[in-house]
Amino acid sequence: MYLWYARGGAGGGPFLVMVMESDLQIAKQSATLRVKVEETLRQAIAKGRFKPGQRLVERELCEMLGVGRTSVREALRQLEAEGIITSFPHKGPVVSTITYEEAAQLYTVRALLEGFAGQQFAENGTAQDIATLQAAVVEFEAAAGSGVGSRLIDAKNAFYNCLMDGSKNVFVRQLLTSLHNRINLLRMTSMTQPGRLAHSVAEIKEIAEAIKNRNGPLAAAACKHHIDQAAKVALEYLRKNAVNES
Amino acid sequence: MYLWYARGGAGGGPFLVMVMESDLQIAKQSATLRVKVEETLRQAIAKGRFKPGQRLVERELCEMLGVGRTSVREALRQLEAEGIITSFPHKGPVVSTITYEEAAQLYTVRALLEGFAGQQFAENGTAQDIATLQAAVVEFEAAAGSGVGSRLIDAKNAFYNCLMDGSKNVFVRQLLTSLHNRINLLRMTSMTQPGRLAHSVAEIKEIAEAIKNRNGPLAAAACKHHIDQAAKVALEYLRKNAVNES
DNA sequence: GATTGACAGATTGTCTGATAATCAGTTTAT
DNA sequence: ATAAACTGATTATCAGACAATCTGTCAATC
The missing domain is CATH 1.10.10.10 (Winged helix-like DNA-binding domain superfamily/Winged helix DNA-binding domain)
Structure with missing residues (x-):
């Protein structure tokens, strides 16, 4: 039970397959090429x-x-x-490419927006949102212990996604997503730095805790602190490995 | 003393002209089609x-x-x-299209970012930046008095441009530009509302004043206040003329 | 020897024409 | 009346062509 659509490119190679998922949901077959x-x-x-x-x-x-x-x-x-x-x-x-100064600016804005997202979450998030967030934190901690890189990345993304959703603001989500994409350019998960991971877990827990307690300002501060710490590590790394071209 | 390059479109109409400026600079001929x-x-x-x-x-x-x-x-x-x-x-x-809720969210984020820009400006802007800003304010006030719509729009844009530049943060500029573009979708310069214009001028003056005095927090508050006021008027208008499709 | 100018190759920018896929509305058949 | 089939419009995508532009090389000039 699957649909597939093939393009007979000249090279004989390329084709796309869209599989129908086992549940009632049709896989986003739409997704244009x-x-x-x-x-x-x-x-x-x-x-x-x-x-x-x-x-x-x-x-x-x-x-x-x-x-x-x-x-x-x-x-x-x-x-x-x-x-x-x-x-x-x-x-x-x-x-x-991204210069050291730009990276610094990037983290600054990210801290601002993510702090705001955290605050909004604390003030407007639903109980469901909070439950999801807590689950994400648990998974993140587990992933951190597992030592599996890809799992960690997934968990981290899940957490941020949840955080952005909870903010109940489409634009916050869009802008933050854009910033996240560009931070990826740094090719440096600050979490690969020794000792950072444990701190990261602790910081994330604080965020979730503040949100659970509906403490907006504290949530904002926790988010900001989390990003500031990550920025510190990342920027320090960048300075040492001065990857400045252009 | 000019170059021009014409494309003979089928309809006979369209063409591009690139003029050589009087000084040594060639007009951005590059701009791809x-x-x-x-x-x-x-x-x-x-x-x-x-x-x-x-x-x-x-x-x-x-x-x-x-x-x-x-x-x-x-x-x-x-x-x-x-x-x-x-x-x-x-x-x-x-x-x-943009719904009422989205518009509200848009203004919220804009207030946040513009407040931040104002603060950064106050703390990091150069004397030159400040001079430019003051000039923009003067022009804005003059434009407000002139009653010429297009001049007002230009002046407003000049002011915001200057504000974003002064923030010394590329990302703030990019994100704010994006938000501004979308606000345009509302087709409602809050300034077209009676009485709003005078207030707007006053608010902008306060922003410039706070920046001139290098008072970061006050600048942030002034920016936020300015946007909040604009939002209030715009949203009020939107609610009345409920333009909800989709 | 360094600068200038001409030339060639590579790559992008843009147009045109063609075909398949999809959507929306209408008609037909059960 | 509902479902199925047809039709026209529009998008999605490909392929091929040509001009414009960049880059590097090599010869000519001072």
Whole structure:
């Protein structure tokens, strides 16, 4: 019981398969090709497959992904708008680089917005939201103990997602998502630094605790503190490994 | 003493002109066609030429602008990423609509970010920045007195631009620009409301004053207050003229 | 030897035409 | 009346073409 749709590209290679999930939900079959390209590239950049400063040549992407230039170019425009790639006229796009100063600014704004999100969550979040958040914290702690990197990343994302949802503000979510994407460019989970992880867990617990107690200001402070600490570690690392090109 | 480059579109209409400025600087001849389409459409939407909810049909845009589908489609992707248009797969883009709740959220985040920008400006802005800001305030007041709508809009934009620059934070600028673009969708300059304009001028003066005195917290409060007031008027108007579709 | 200018290759920017997929509305058949 | 089939419009995507622009190389000039 599945649908599939194949494109007979010249190279004989590329095709897409959309599987119907076992439950009643149809897998987002809609997702237009262009969107999949976007997601693939975003992932590739986030995972370091393409590194900051690296050129992204149209033709290569087309071959690599098995899609036409139209789809690739449109996807690139999207990523460009998101700020994770930068393109110069007639030179094509490169994965965005980020200077030390920009990274600092990025974390500053993130702290501001995430603090706000935390406060809103504490004041307006539903009981359901809070329960979800607590579950995310538990999973995060477990993931931290497990030592499995991918699980940790998933848990962290789940936590932030929940936090943004709880803020009940679409724009906070959008802006924060954008910032998160760009922070990924740093290719440095501050959590890979020794000792940071334990602190991180503790900080996150404080956030959840403040929210559970409906203490808005405290939640904001906890969020801000969490980001500030992460920023400190990340920026310190950046300074040492001075990765300044351009 | 000018260069010009014409594209003989089918309709005979469209062309681009690049003028060489009187000084040694060549006018940004670069601006790729796609970018010009973006700007044109953004303007058209901001000025109400296309109204929220209105469909944007590819072919029509091509004819209207005299460019190929490639350029139009890529420009649309950009605008979509910016949030000022929304597109559904296989149905094409429409100018984004914004609900009352979203508008409220929008203003909330804007107040937060603009308050932050004001604070940063007060604490980190250069003397030059402050001078520019003061000039912008003067022009704004003059524009308010002149009663010329377009001049008022320009002055307002100049002021906000200056404010964002003074914050010395690229991300604040980017995020705020994005929010401003979306607020334009409301097609309601809160300043068109009777009596609002005078208040607006007063509020802006307070912002500039606080910044001049290097009083960060006061600047933040003044910015926040300014946006909150604008929000109040705008939301009130929205509630009355309940423009809820979708 | 350093600067300038011309040339070639690579890549992007843009247009055009074609085909398949999808949506929305209308007509037809049960 | 409901469901099925048809139709027209529009989008999604590909392929191929050509002009514009960038980059590096190499010869010509001072």
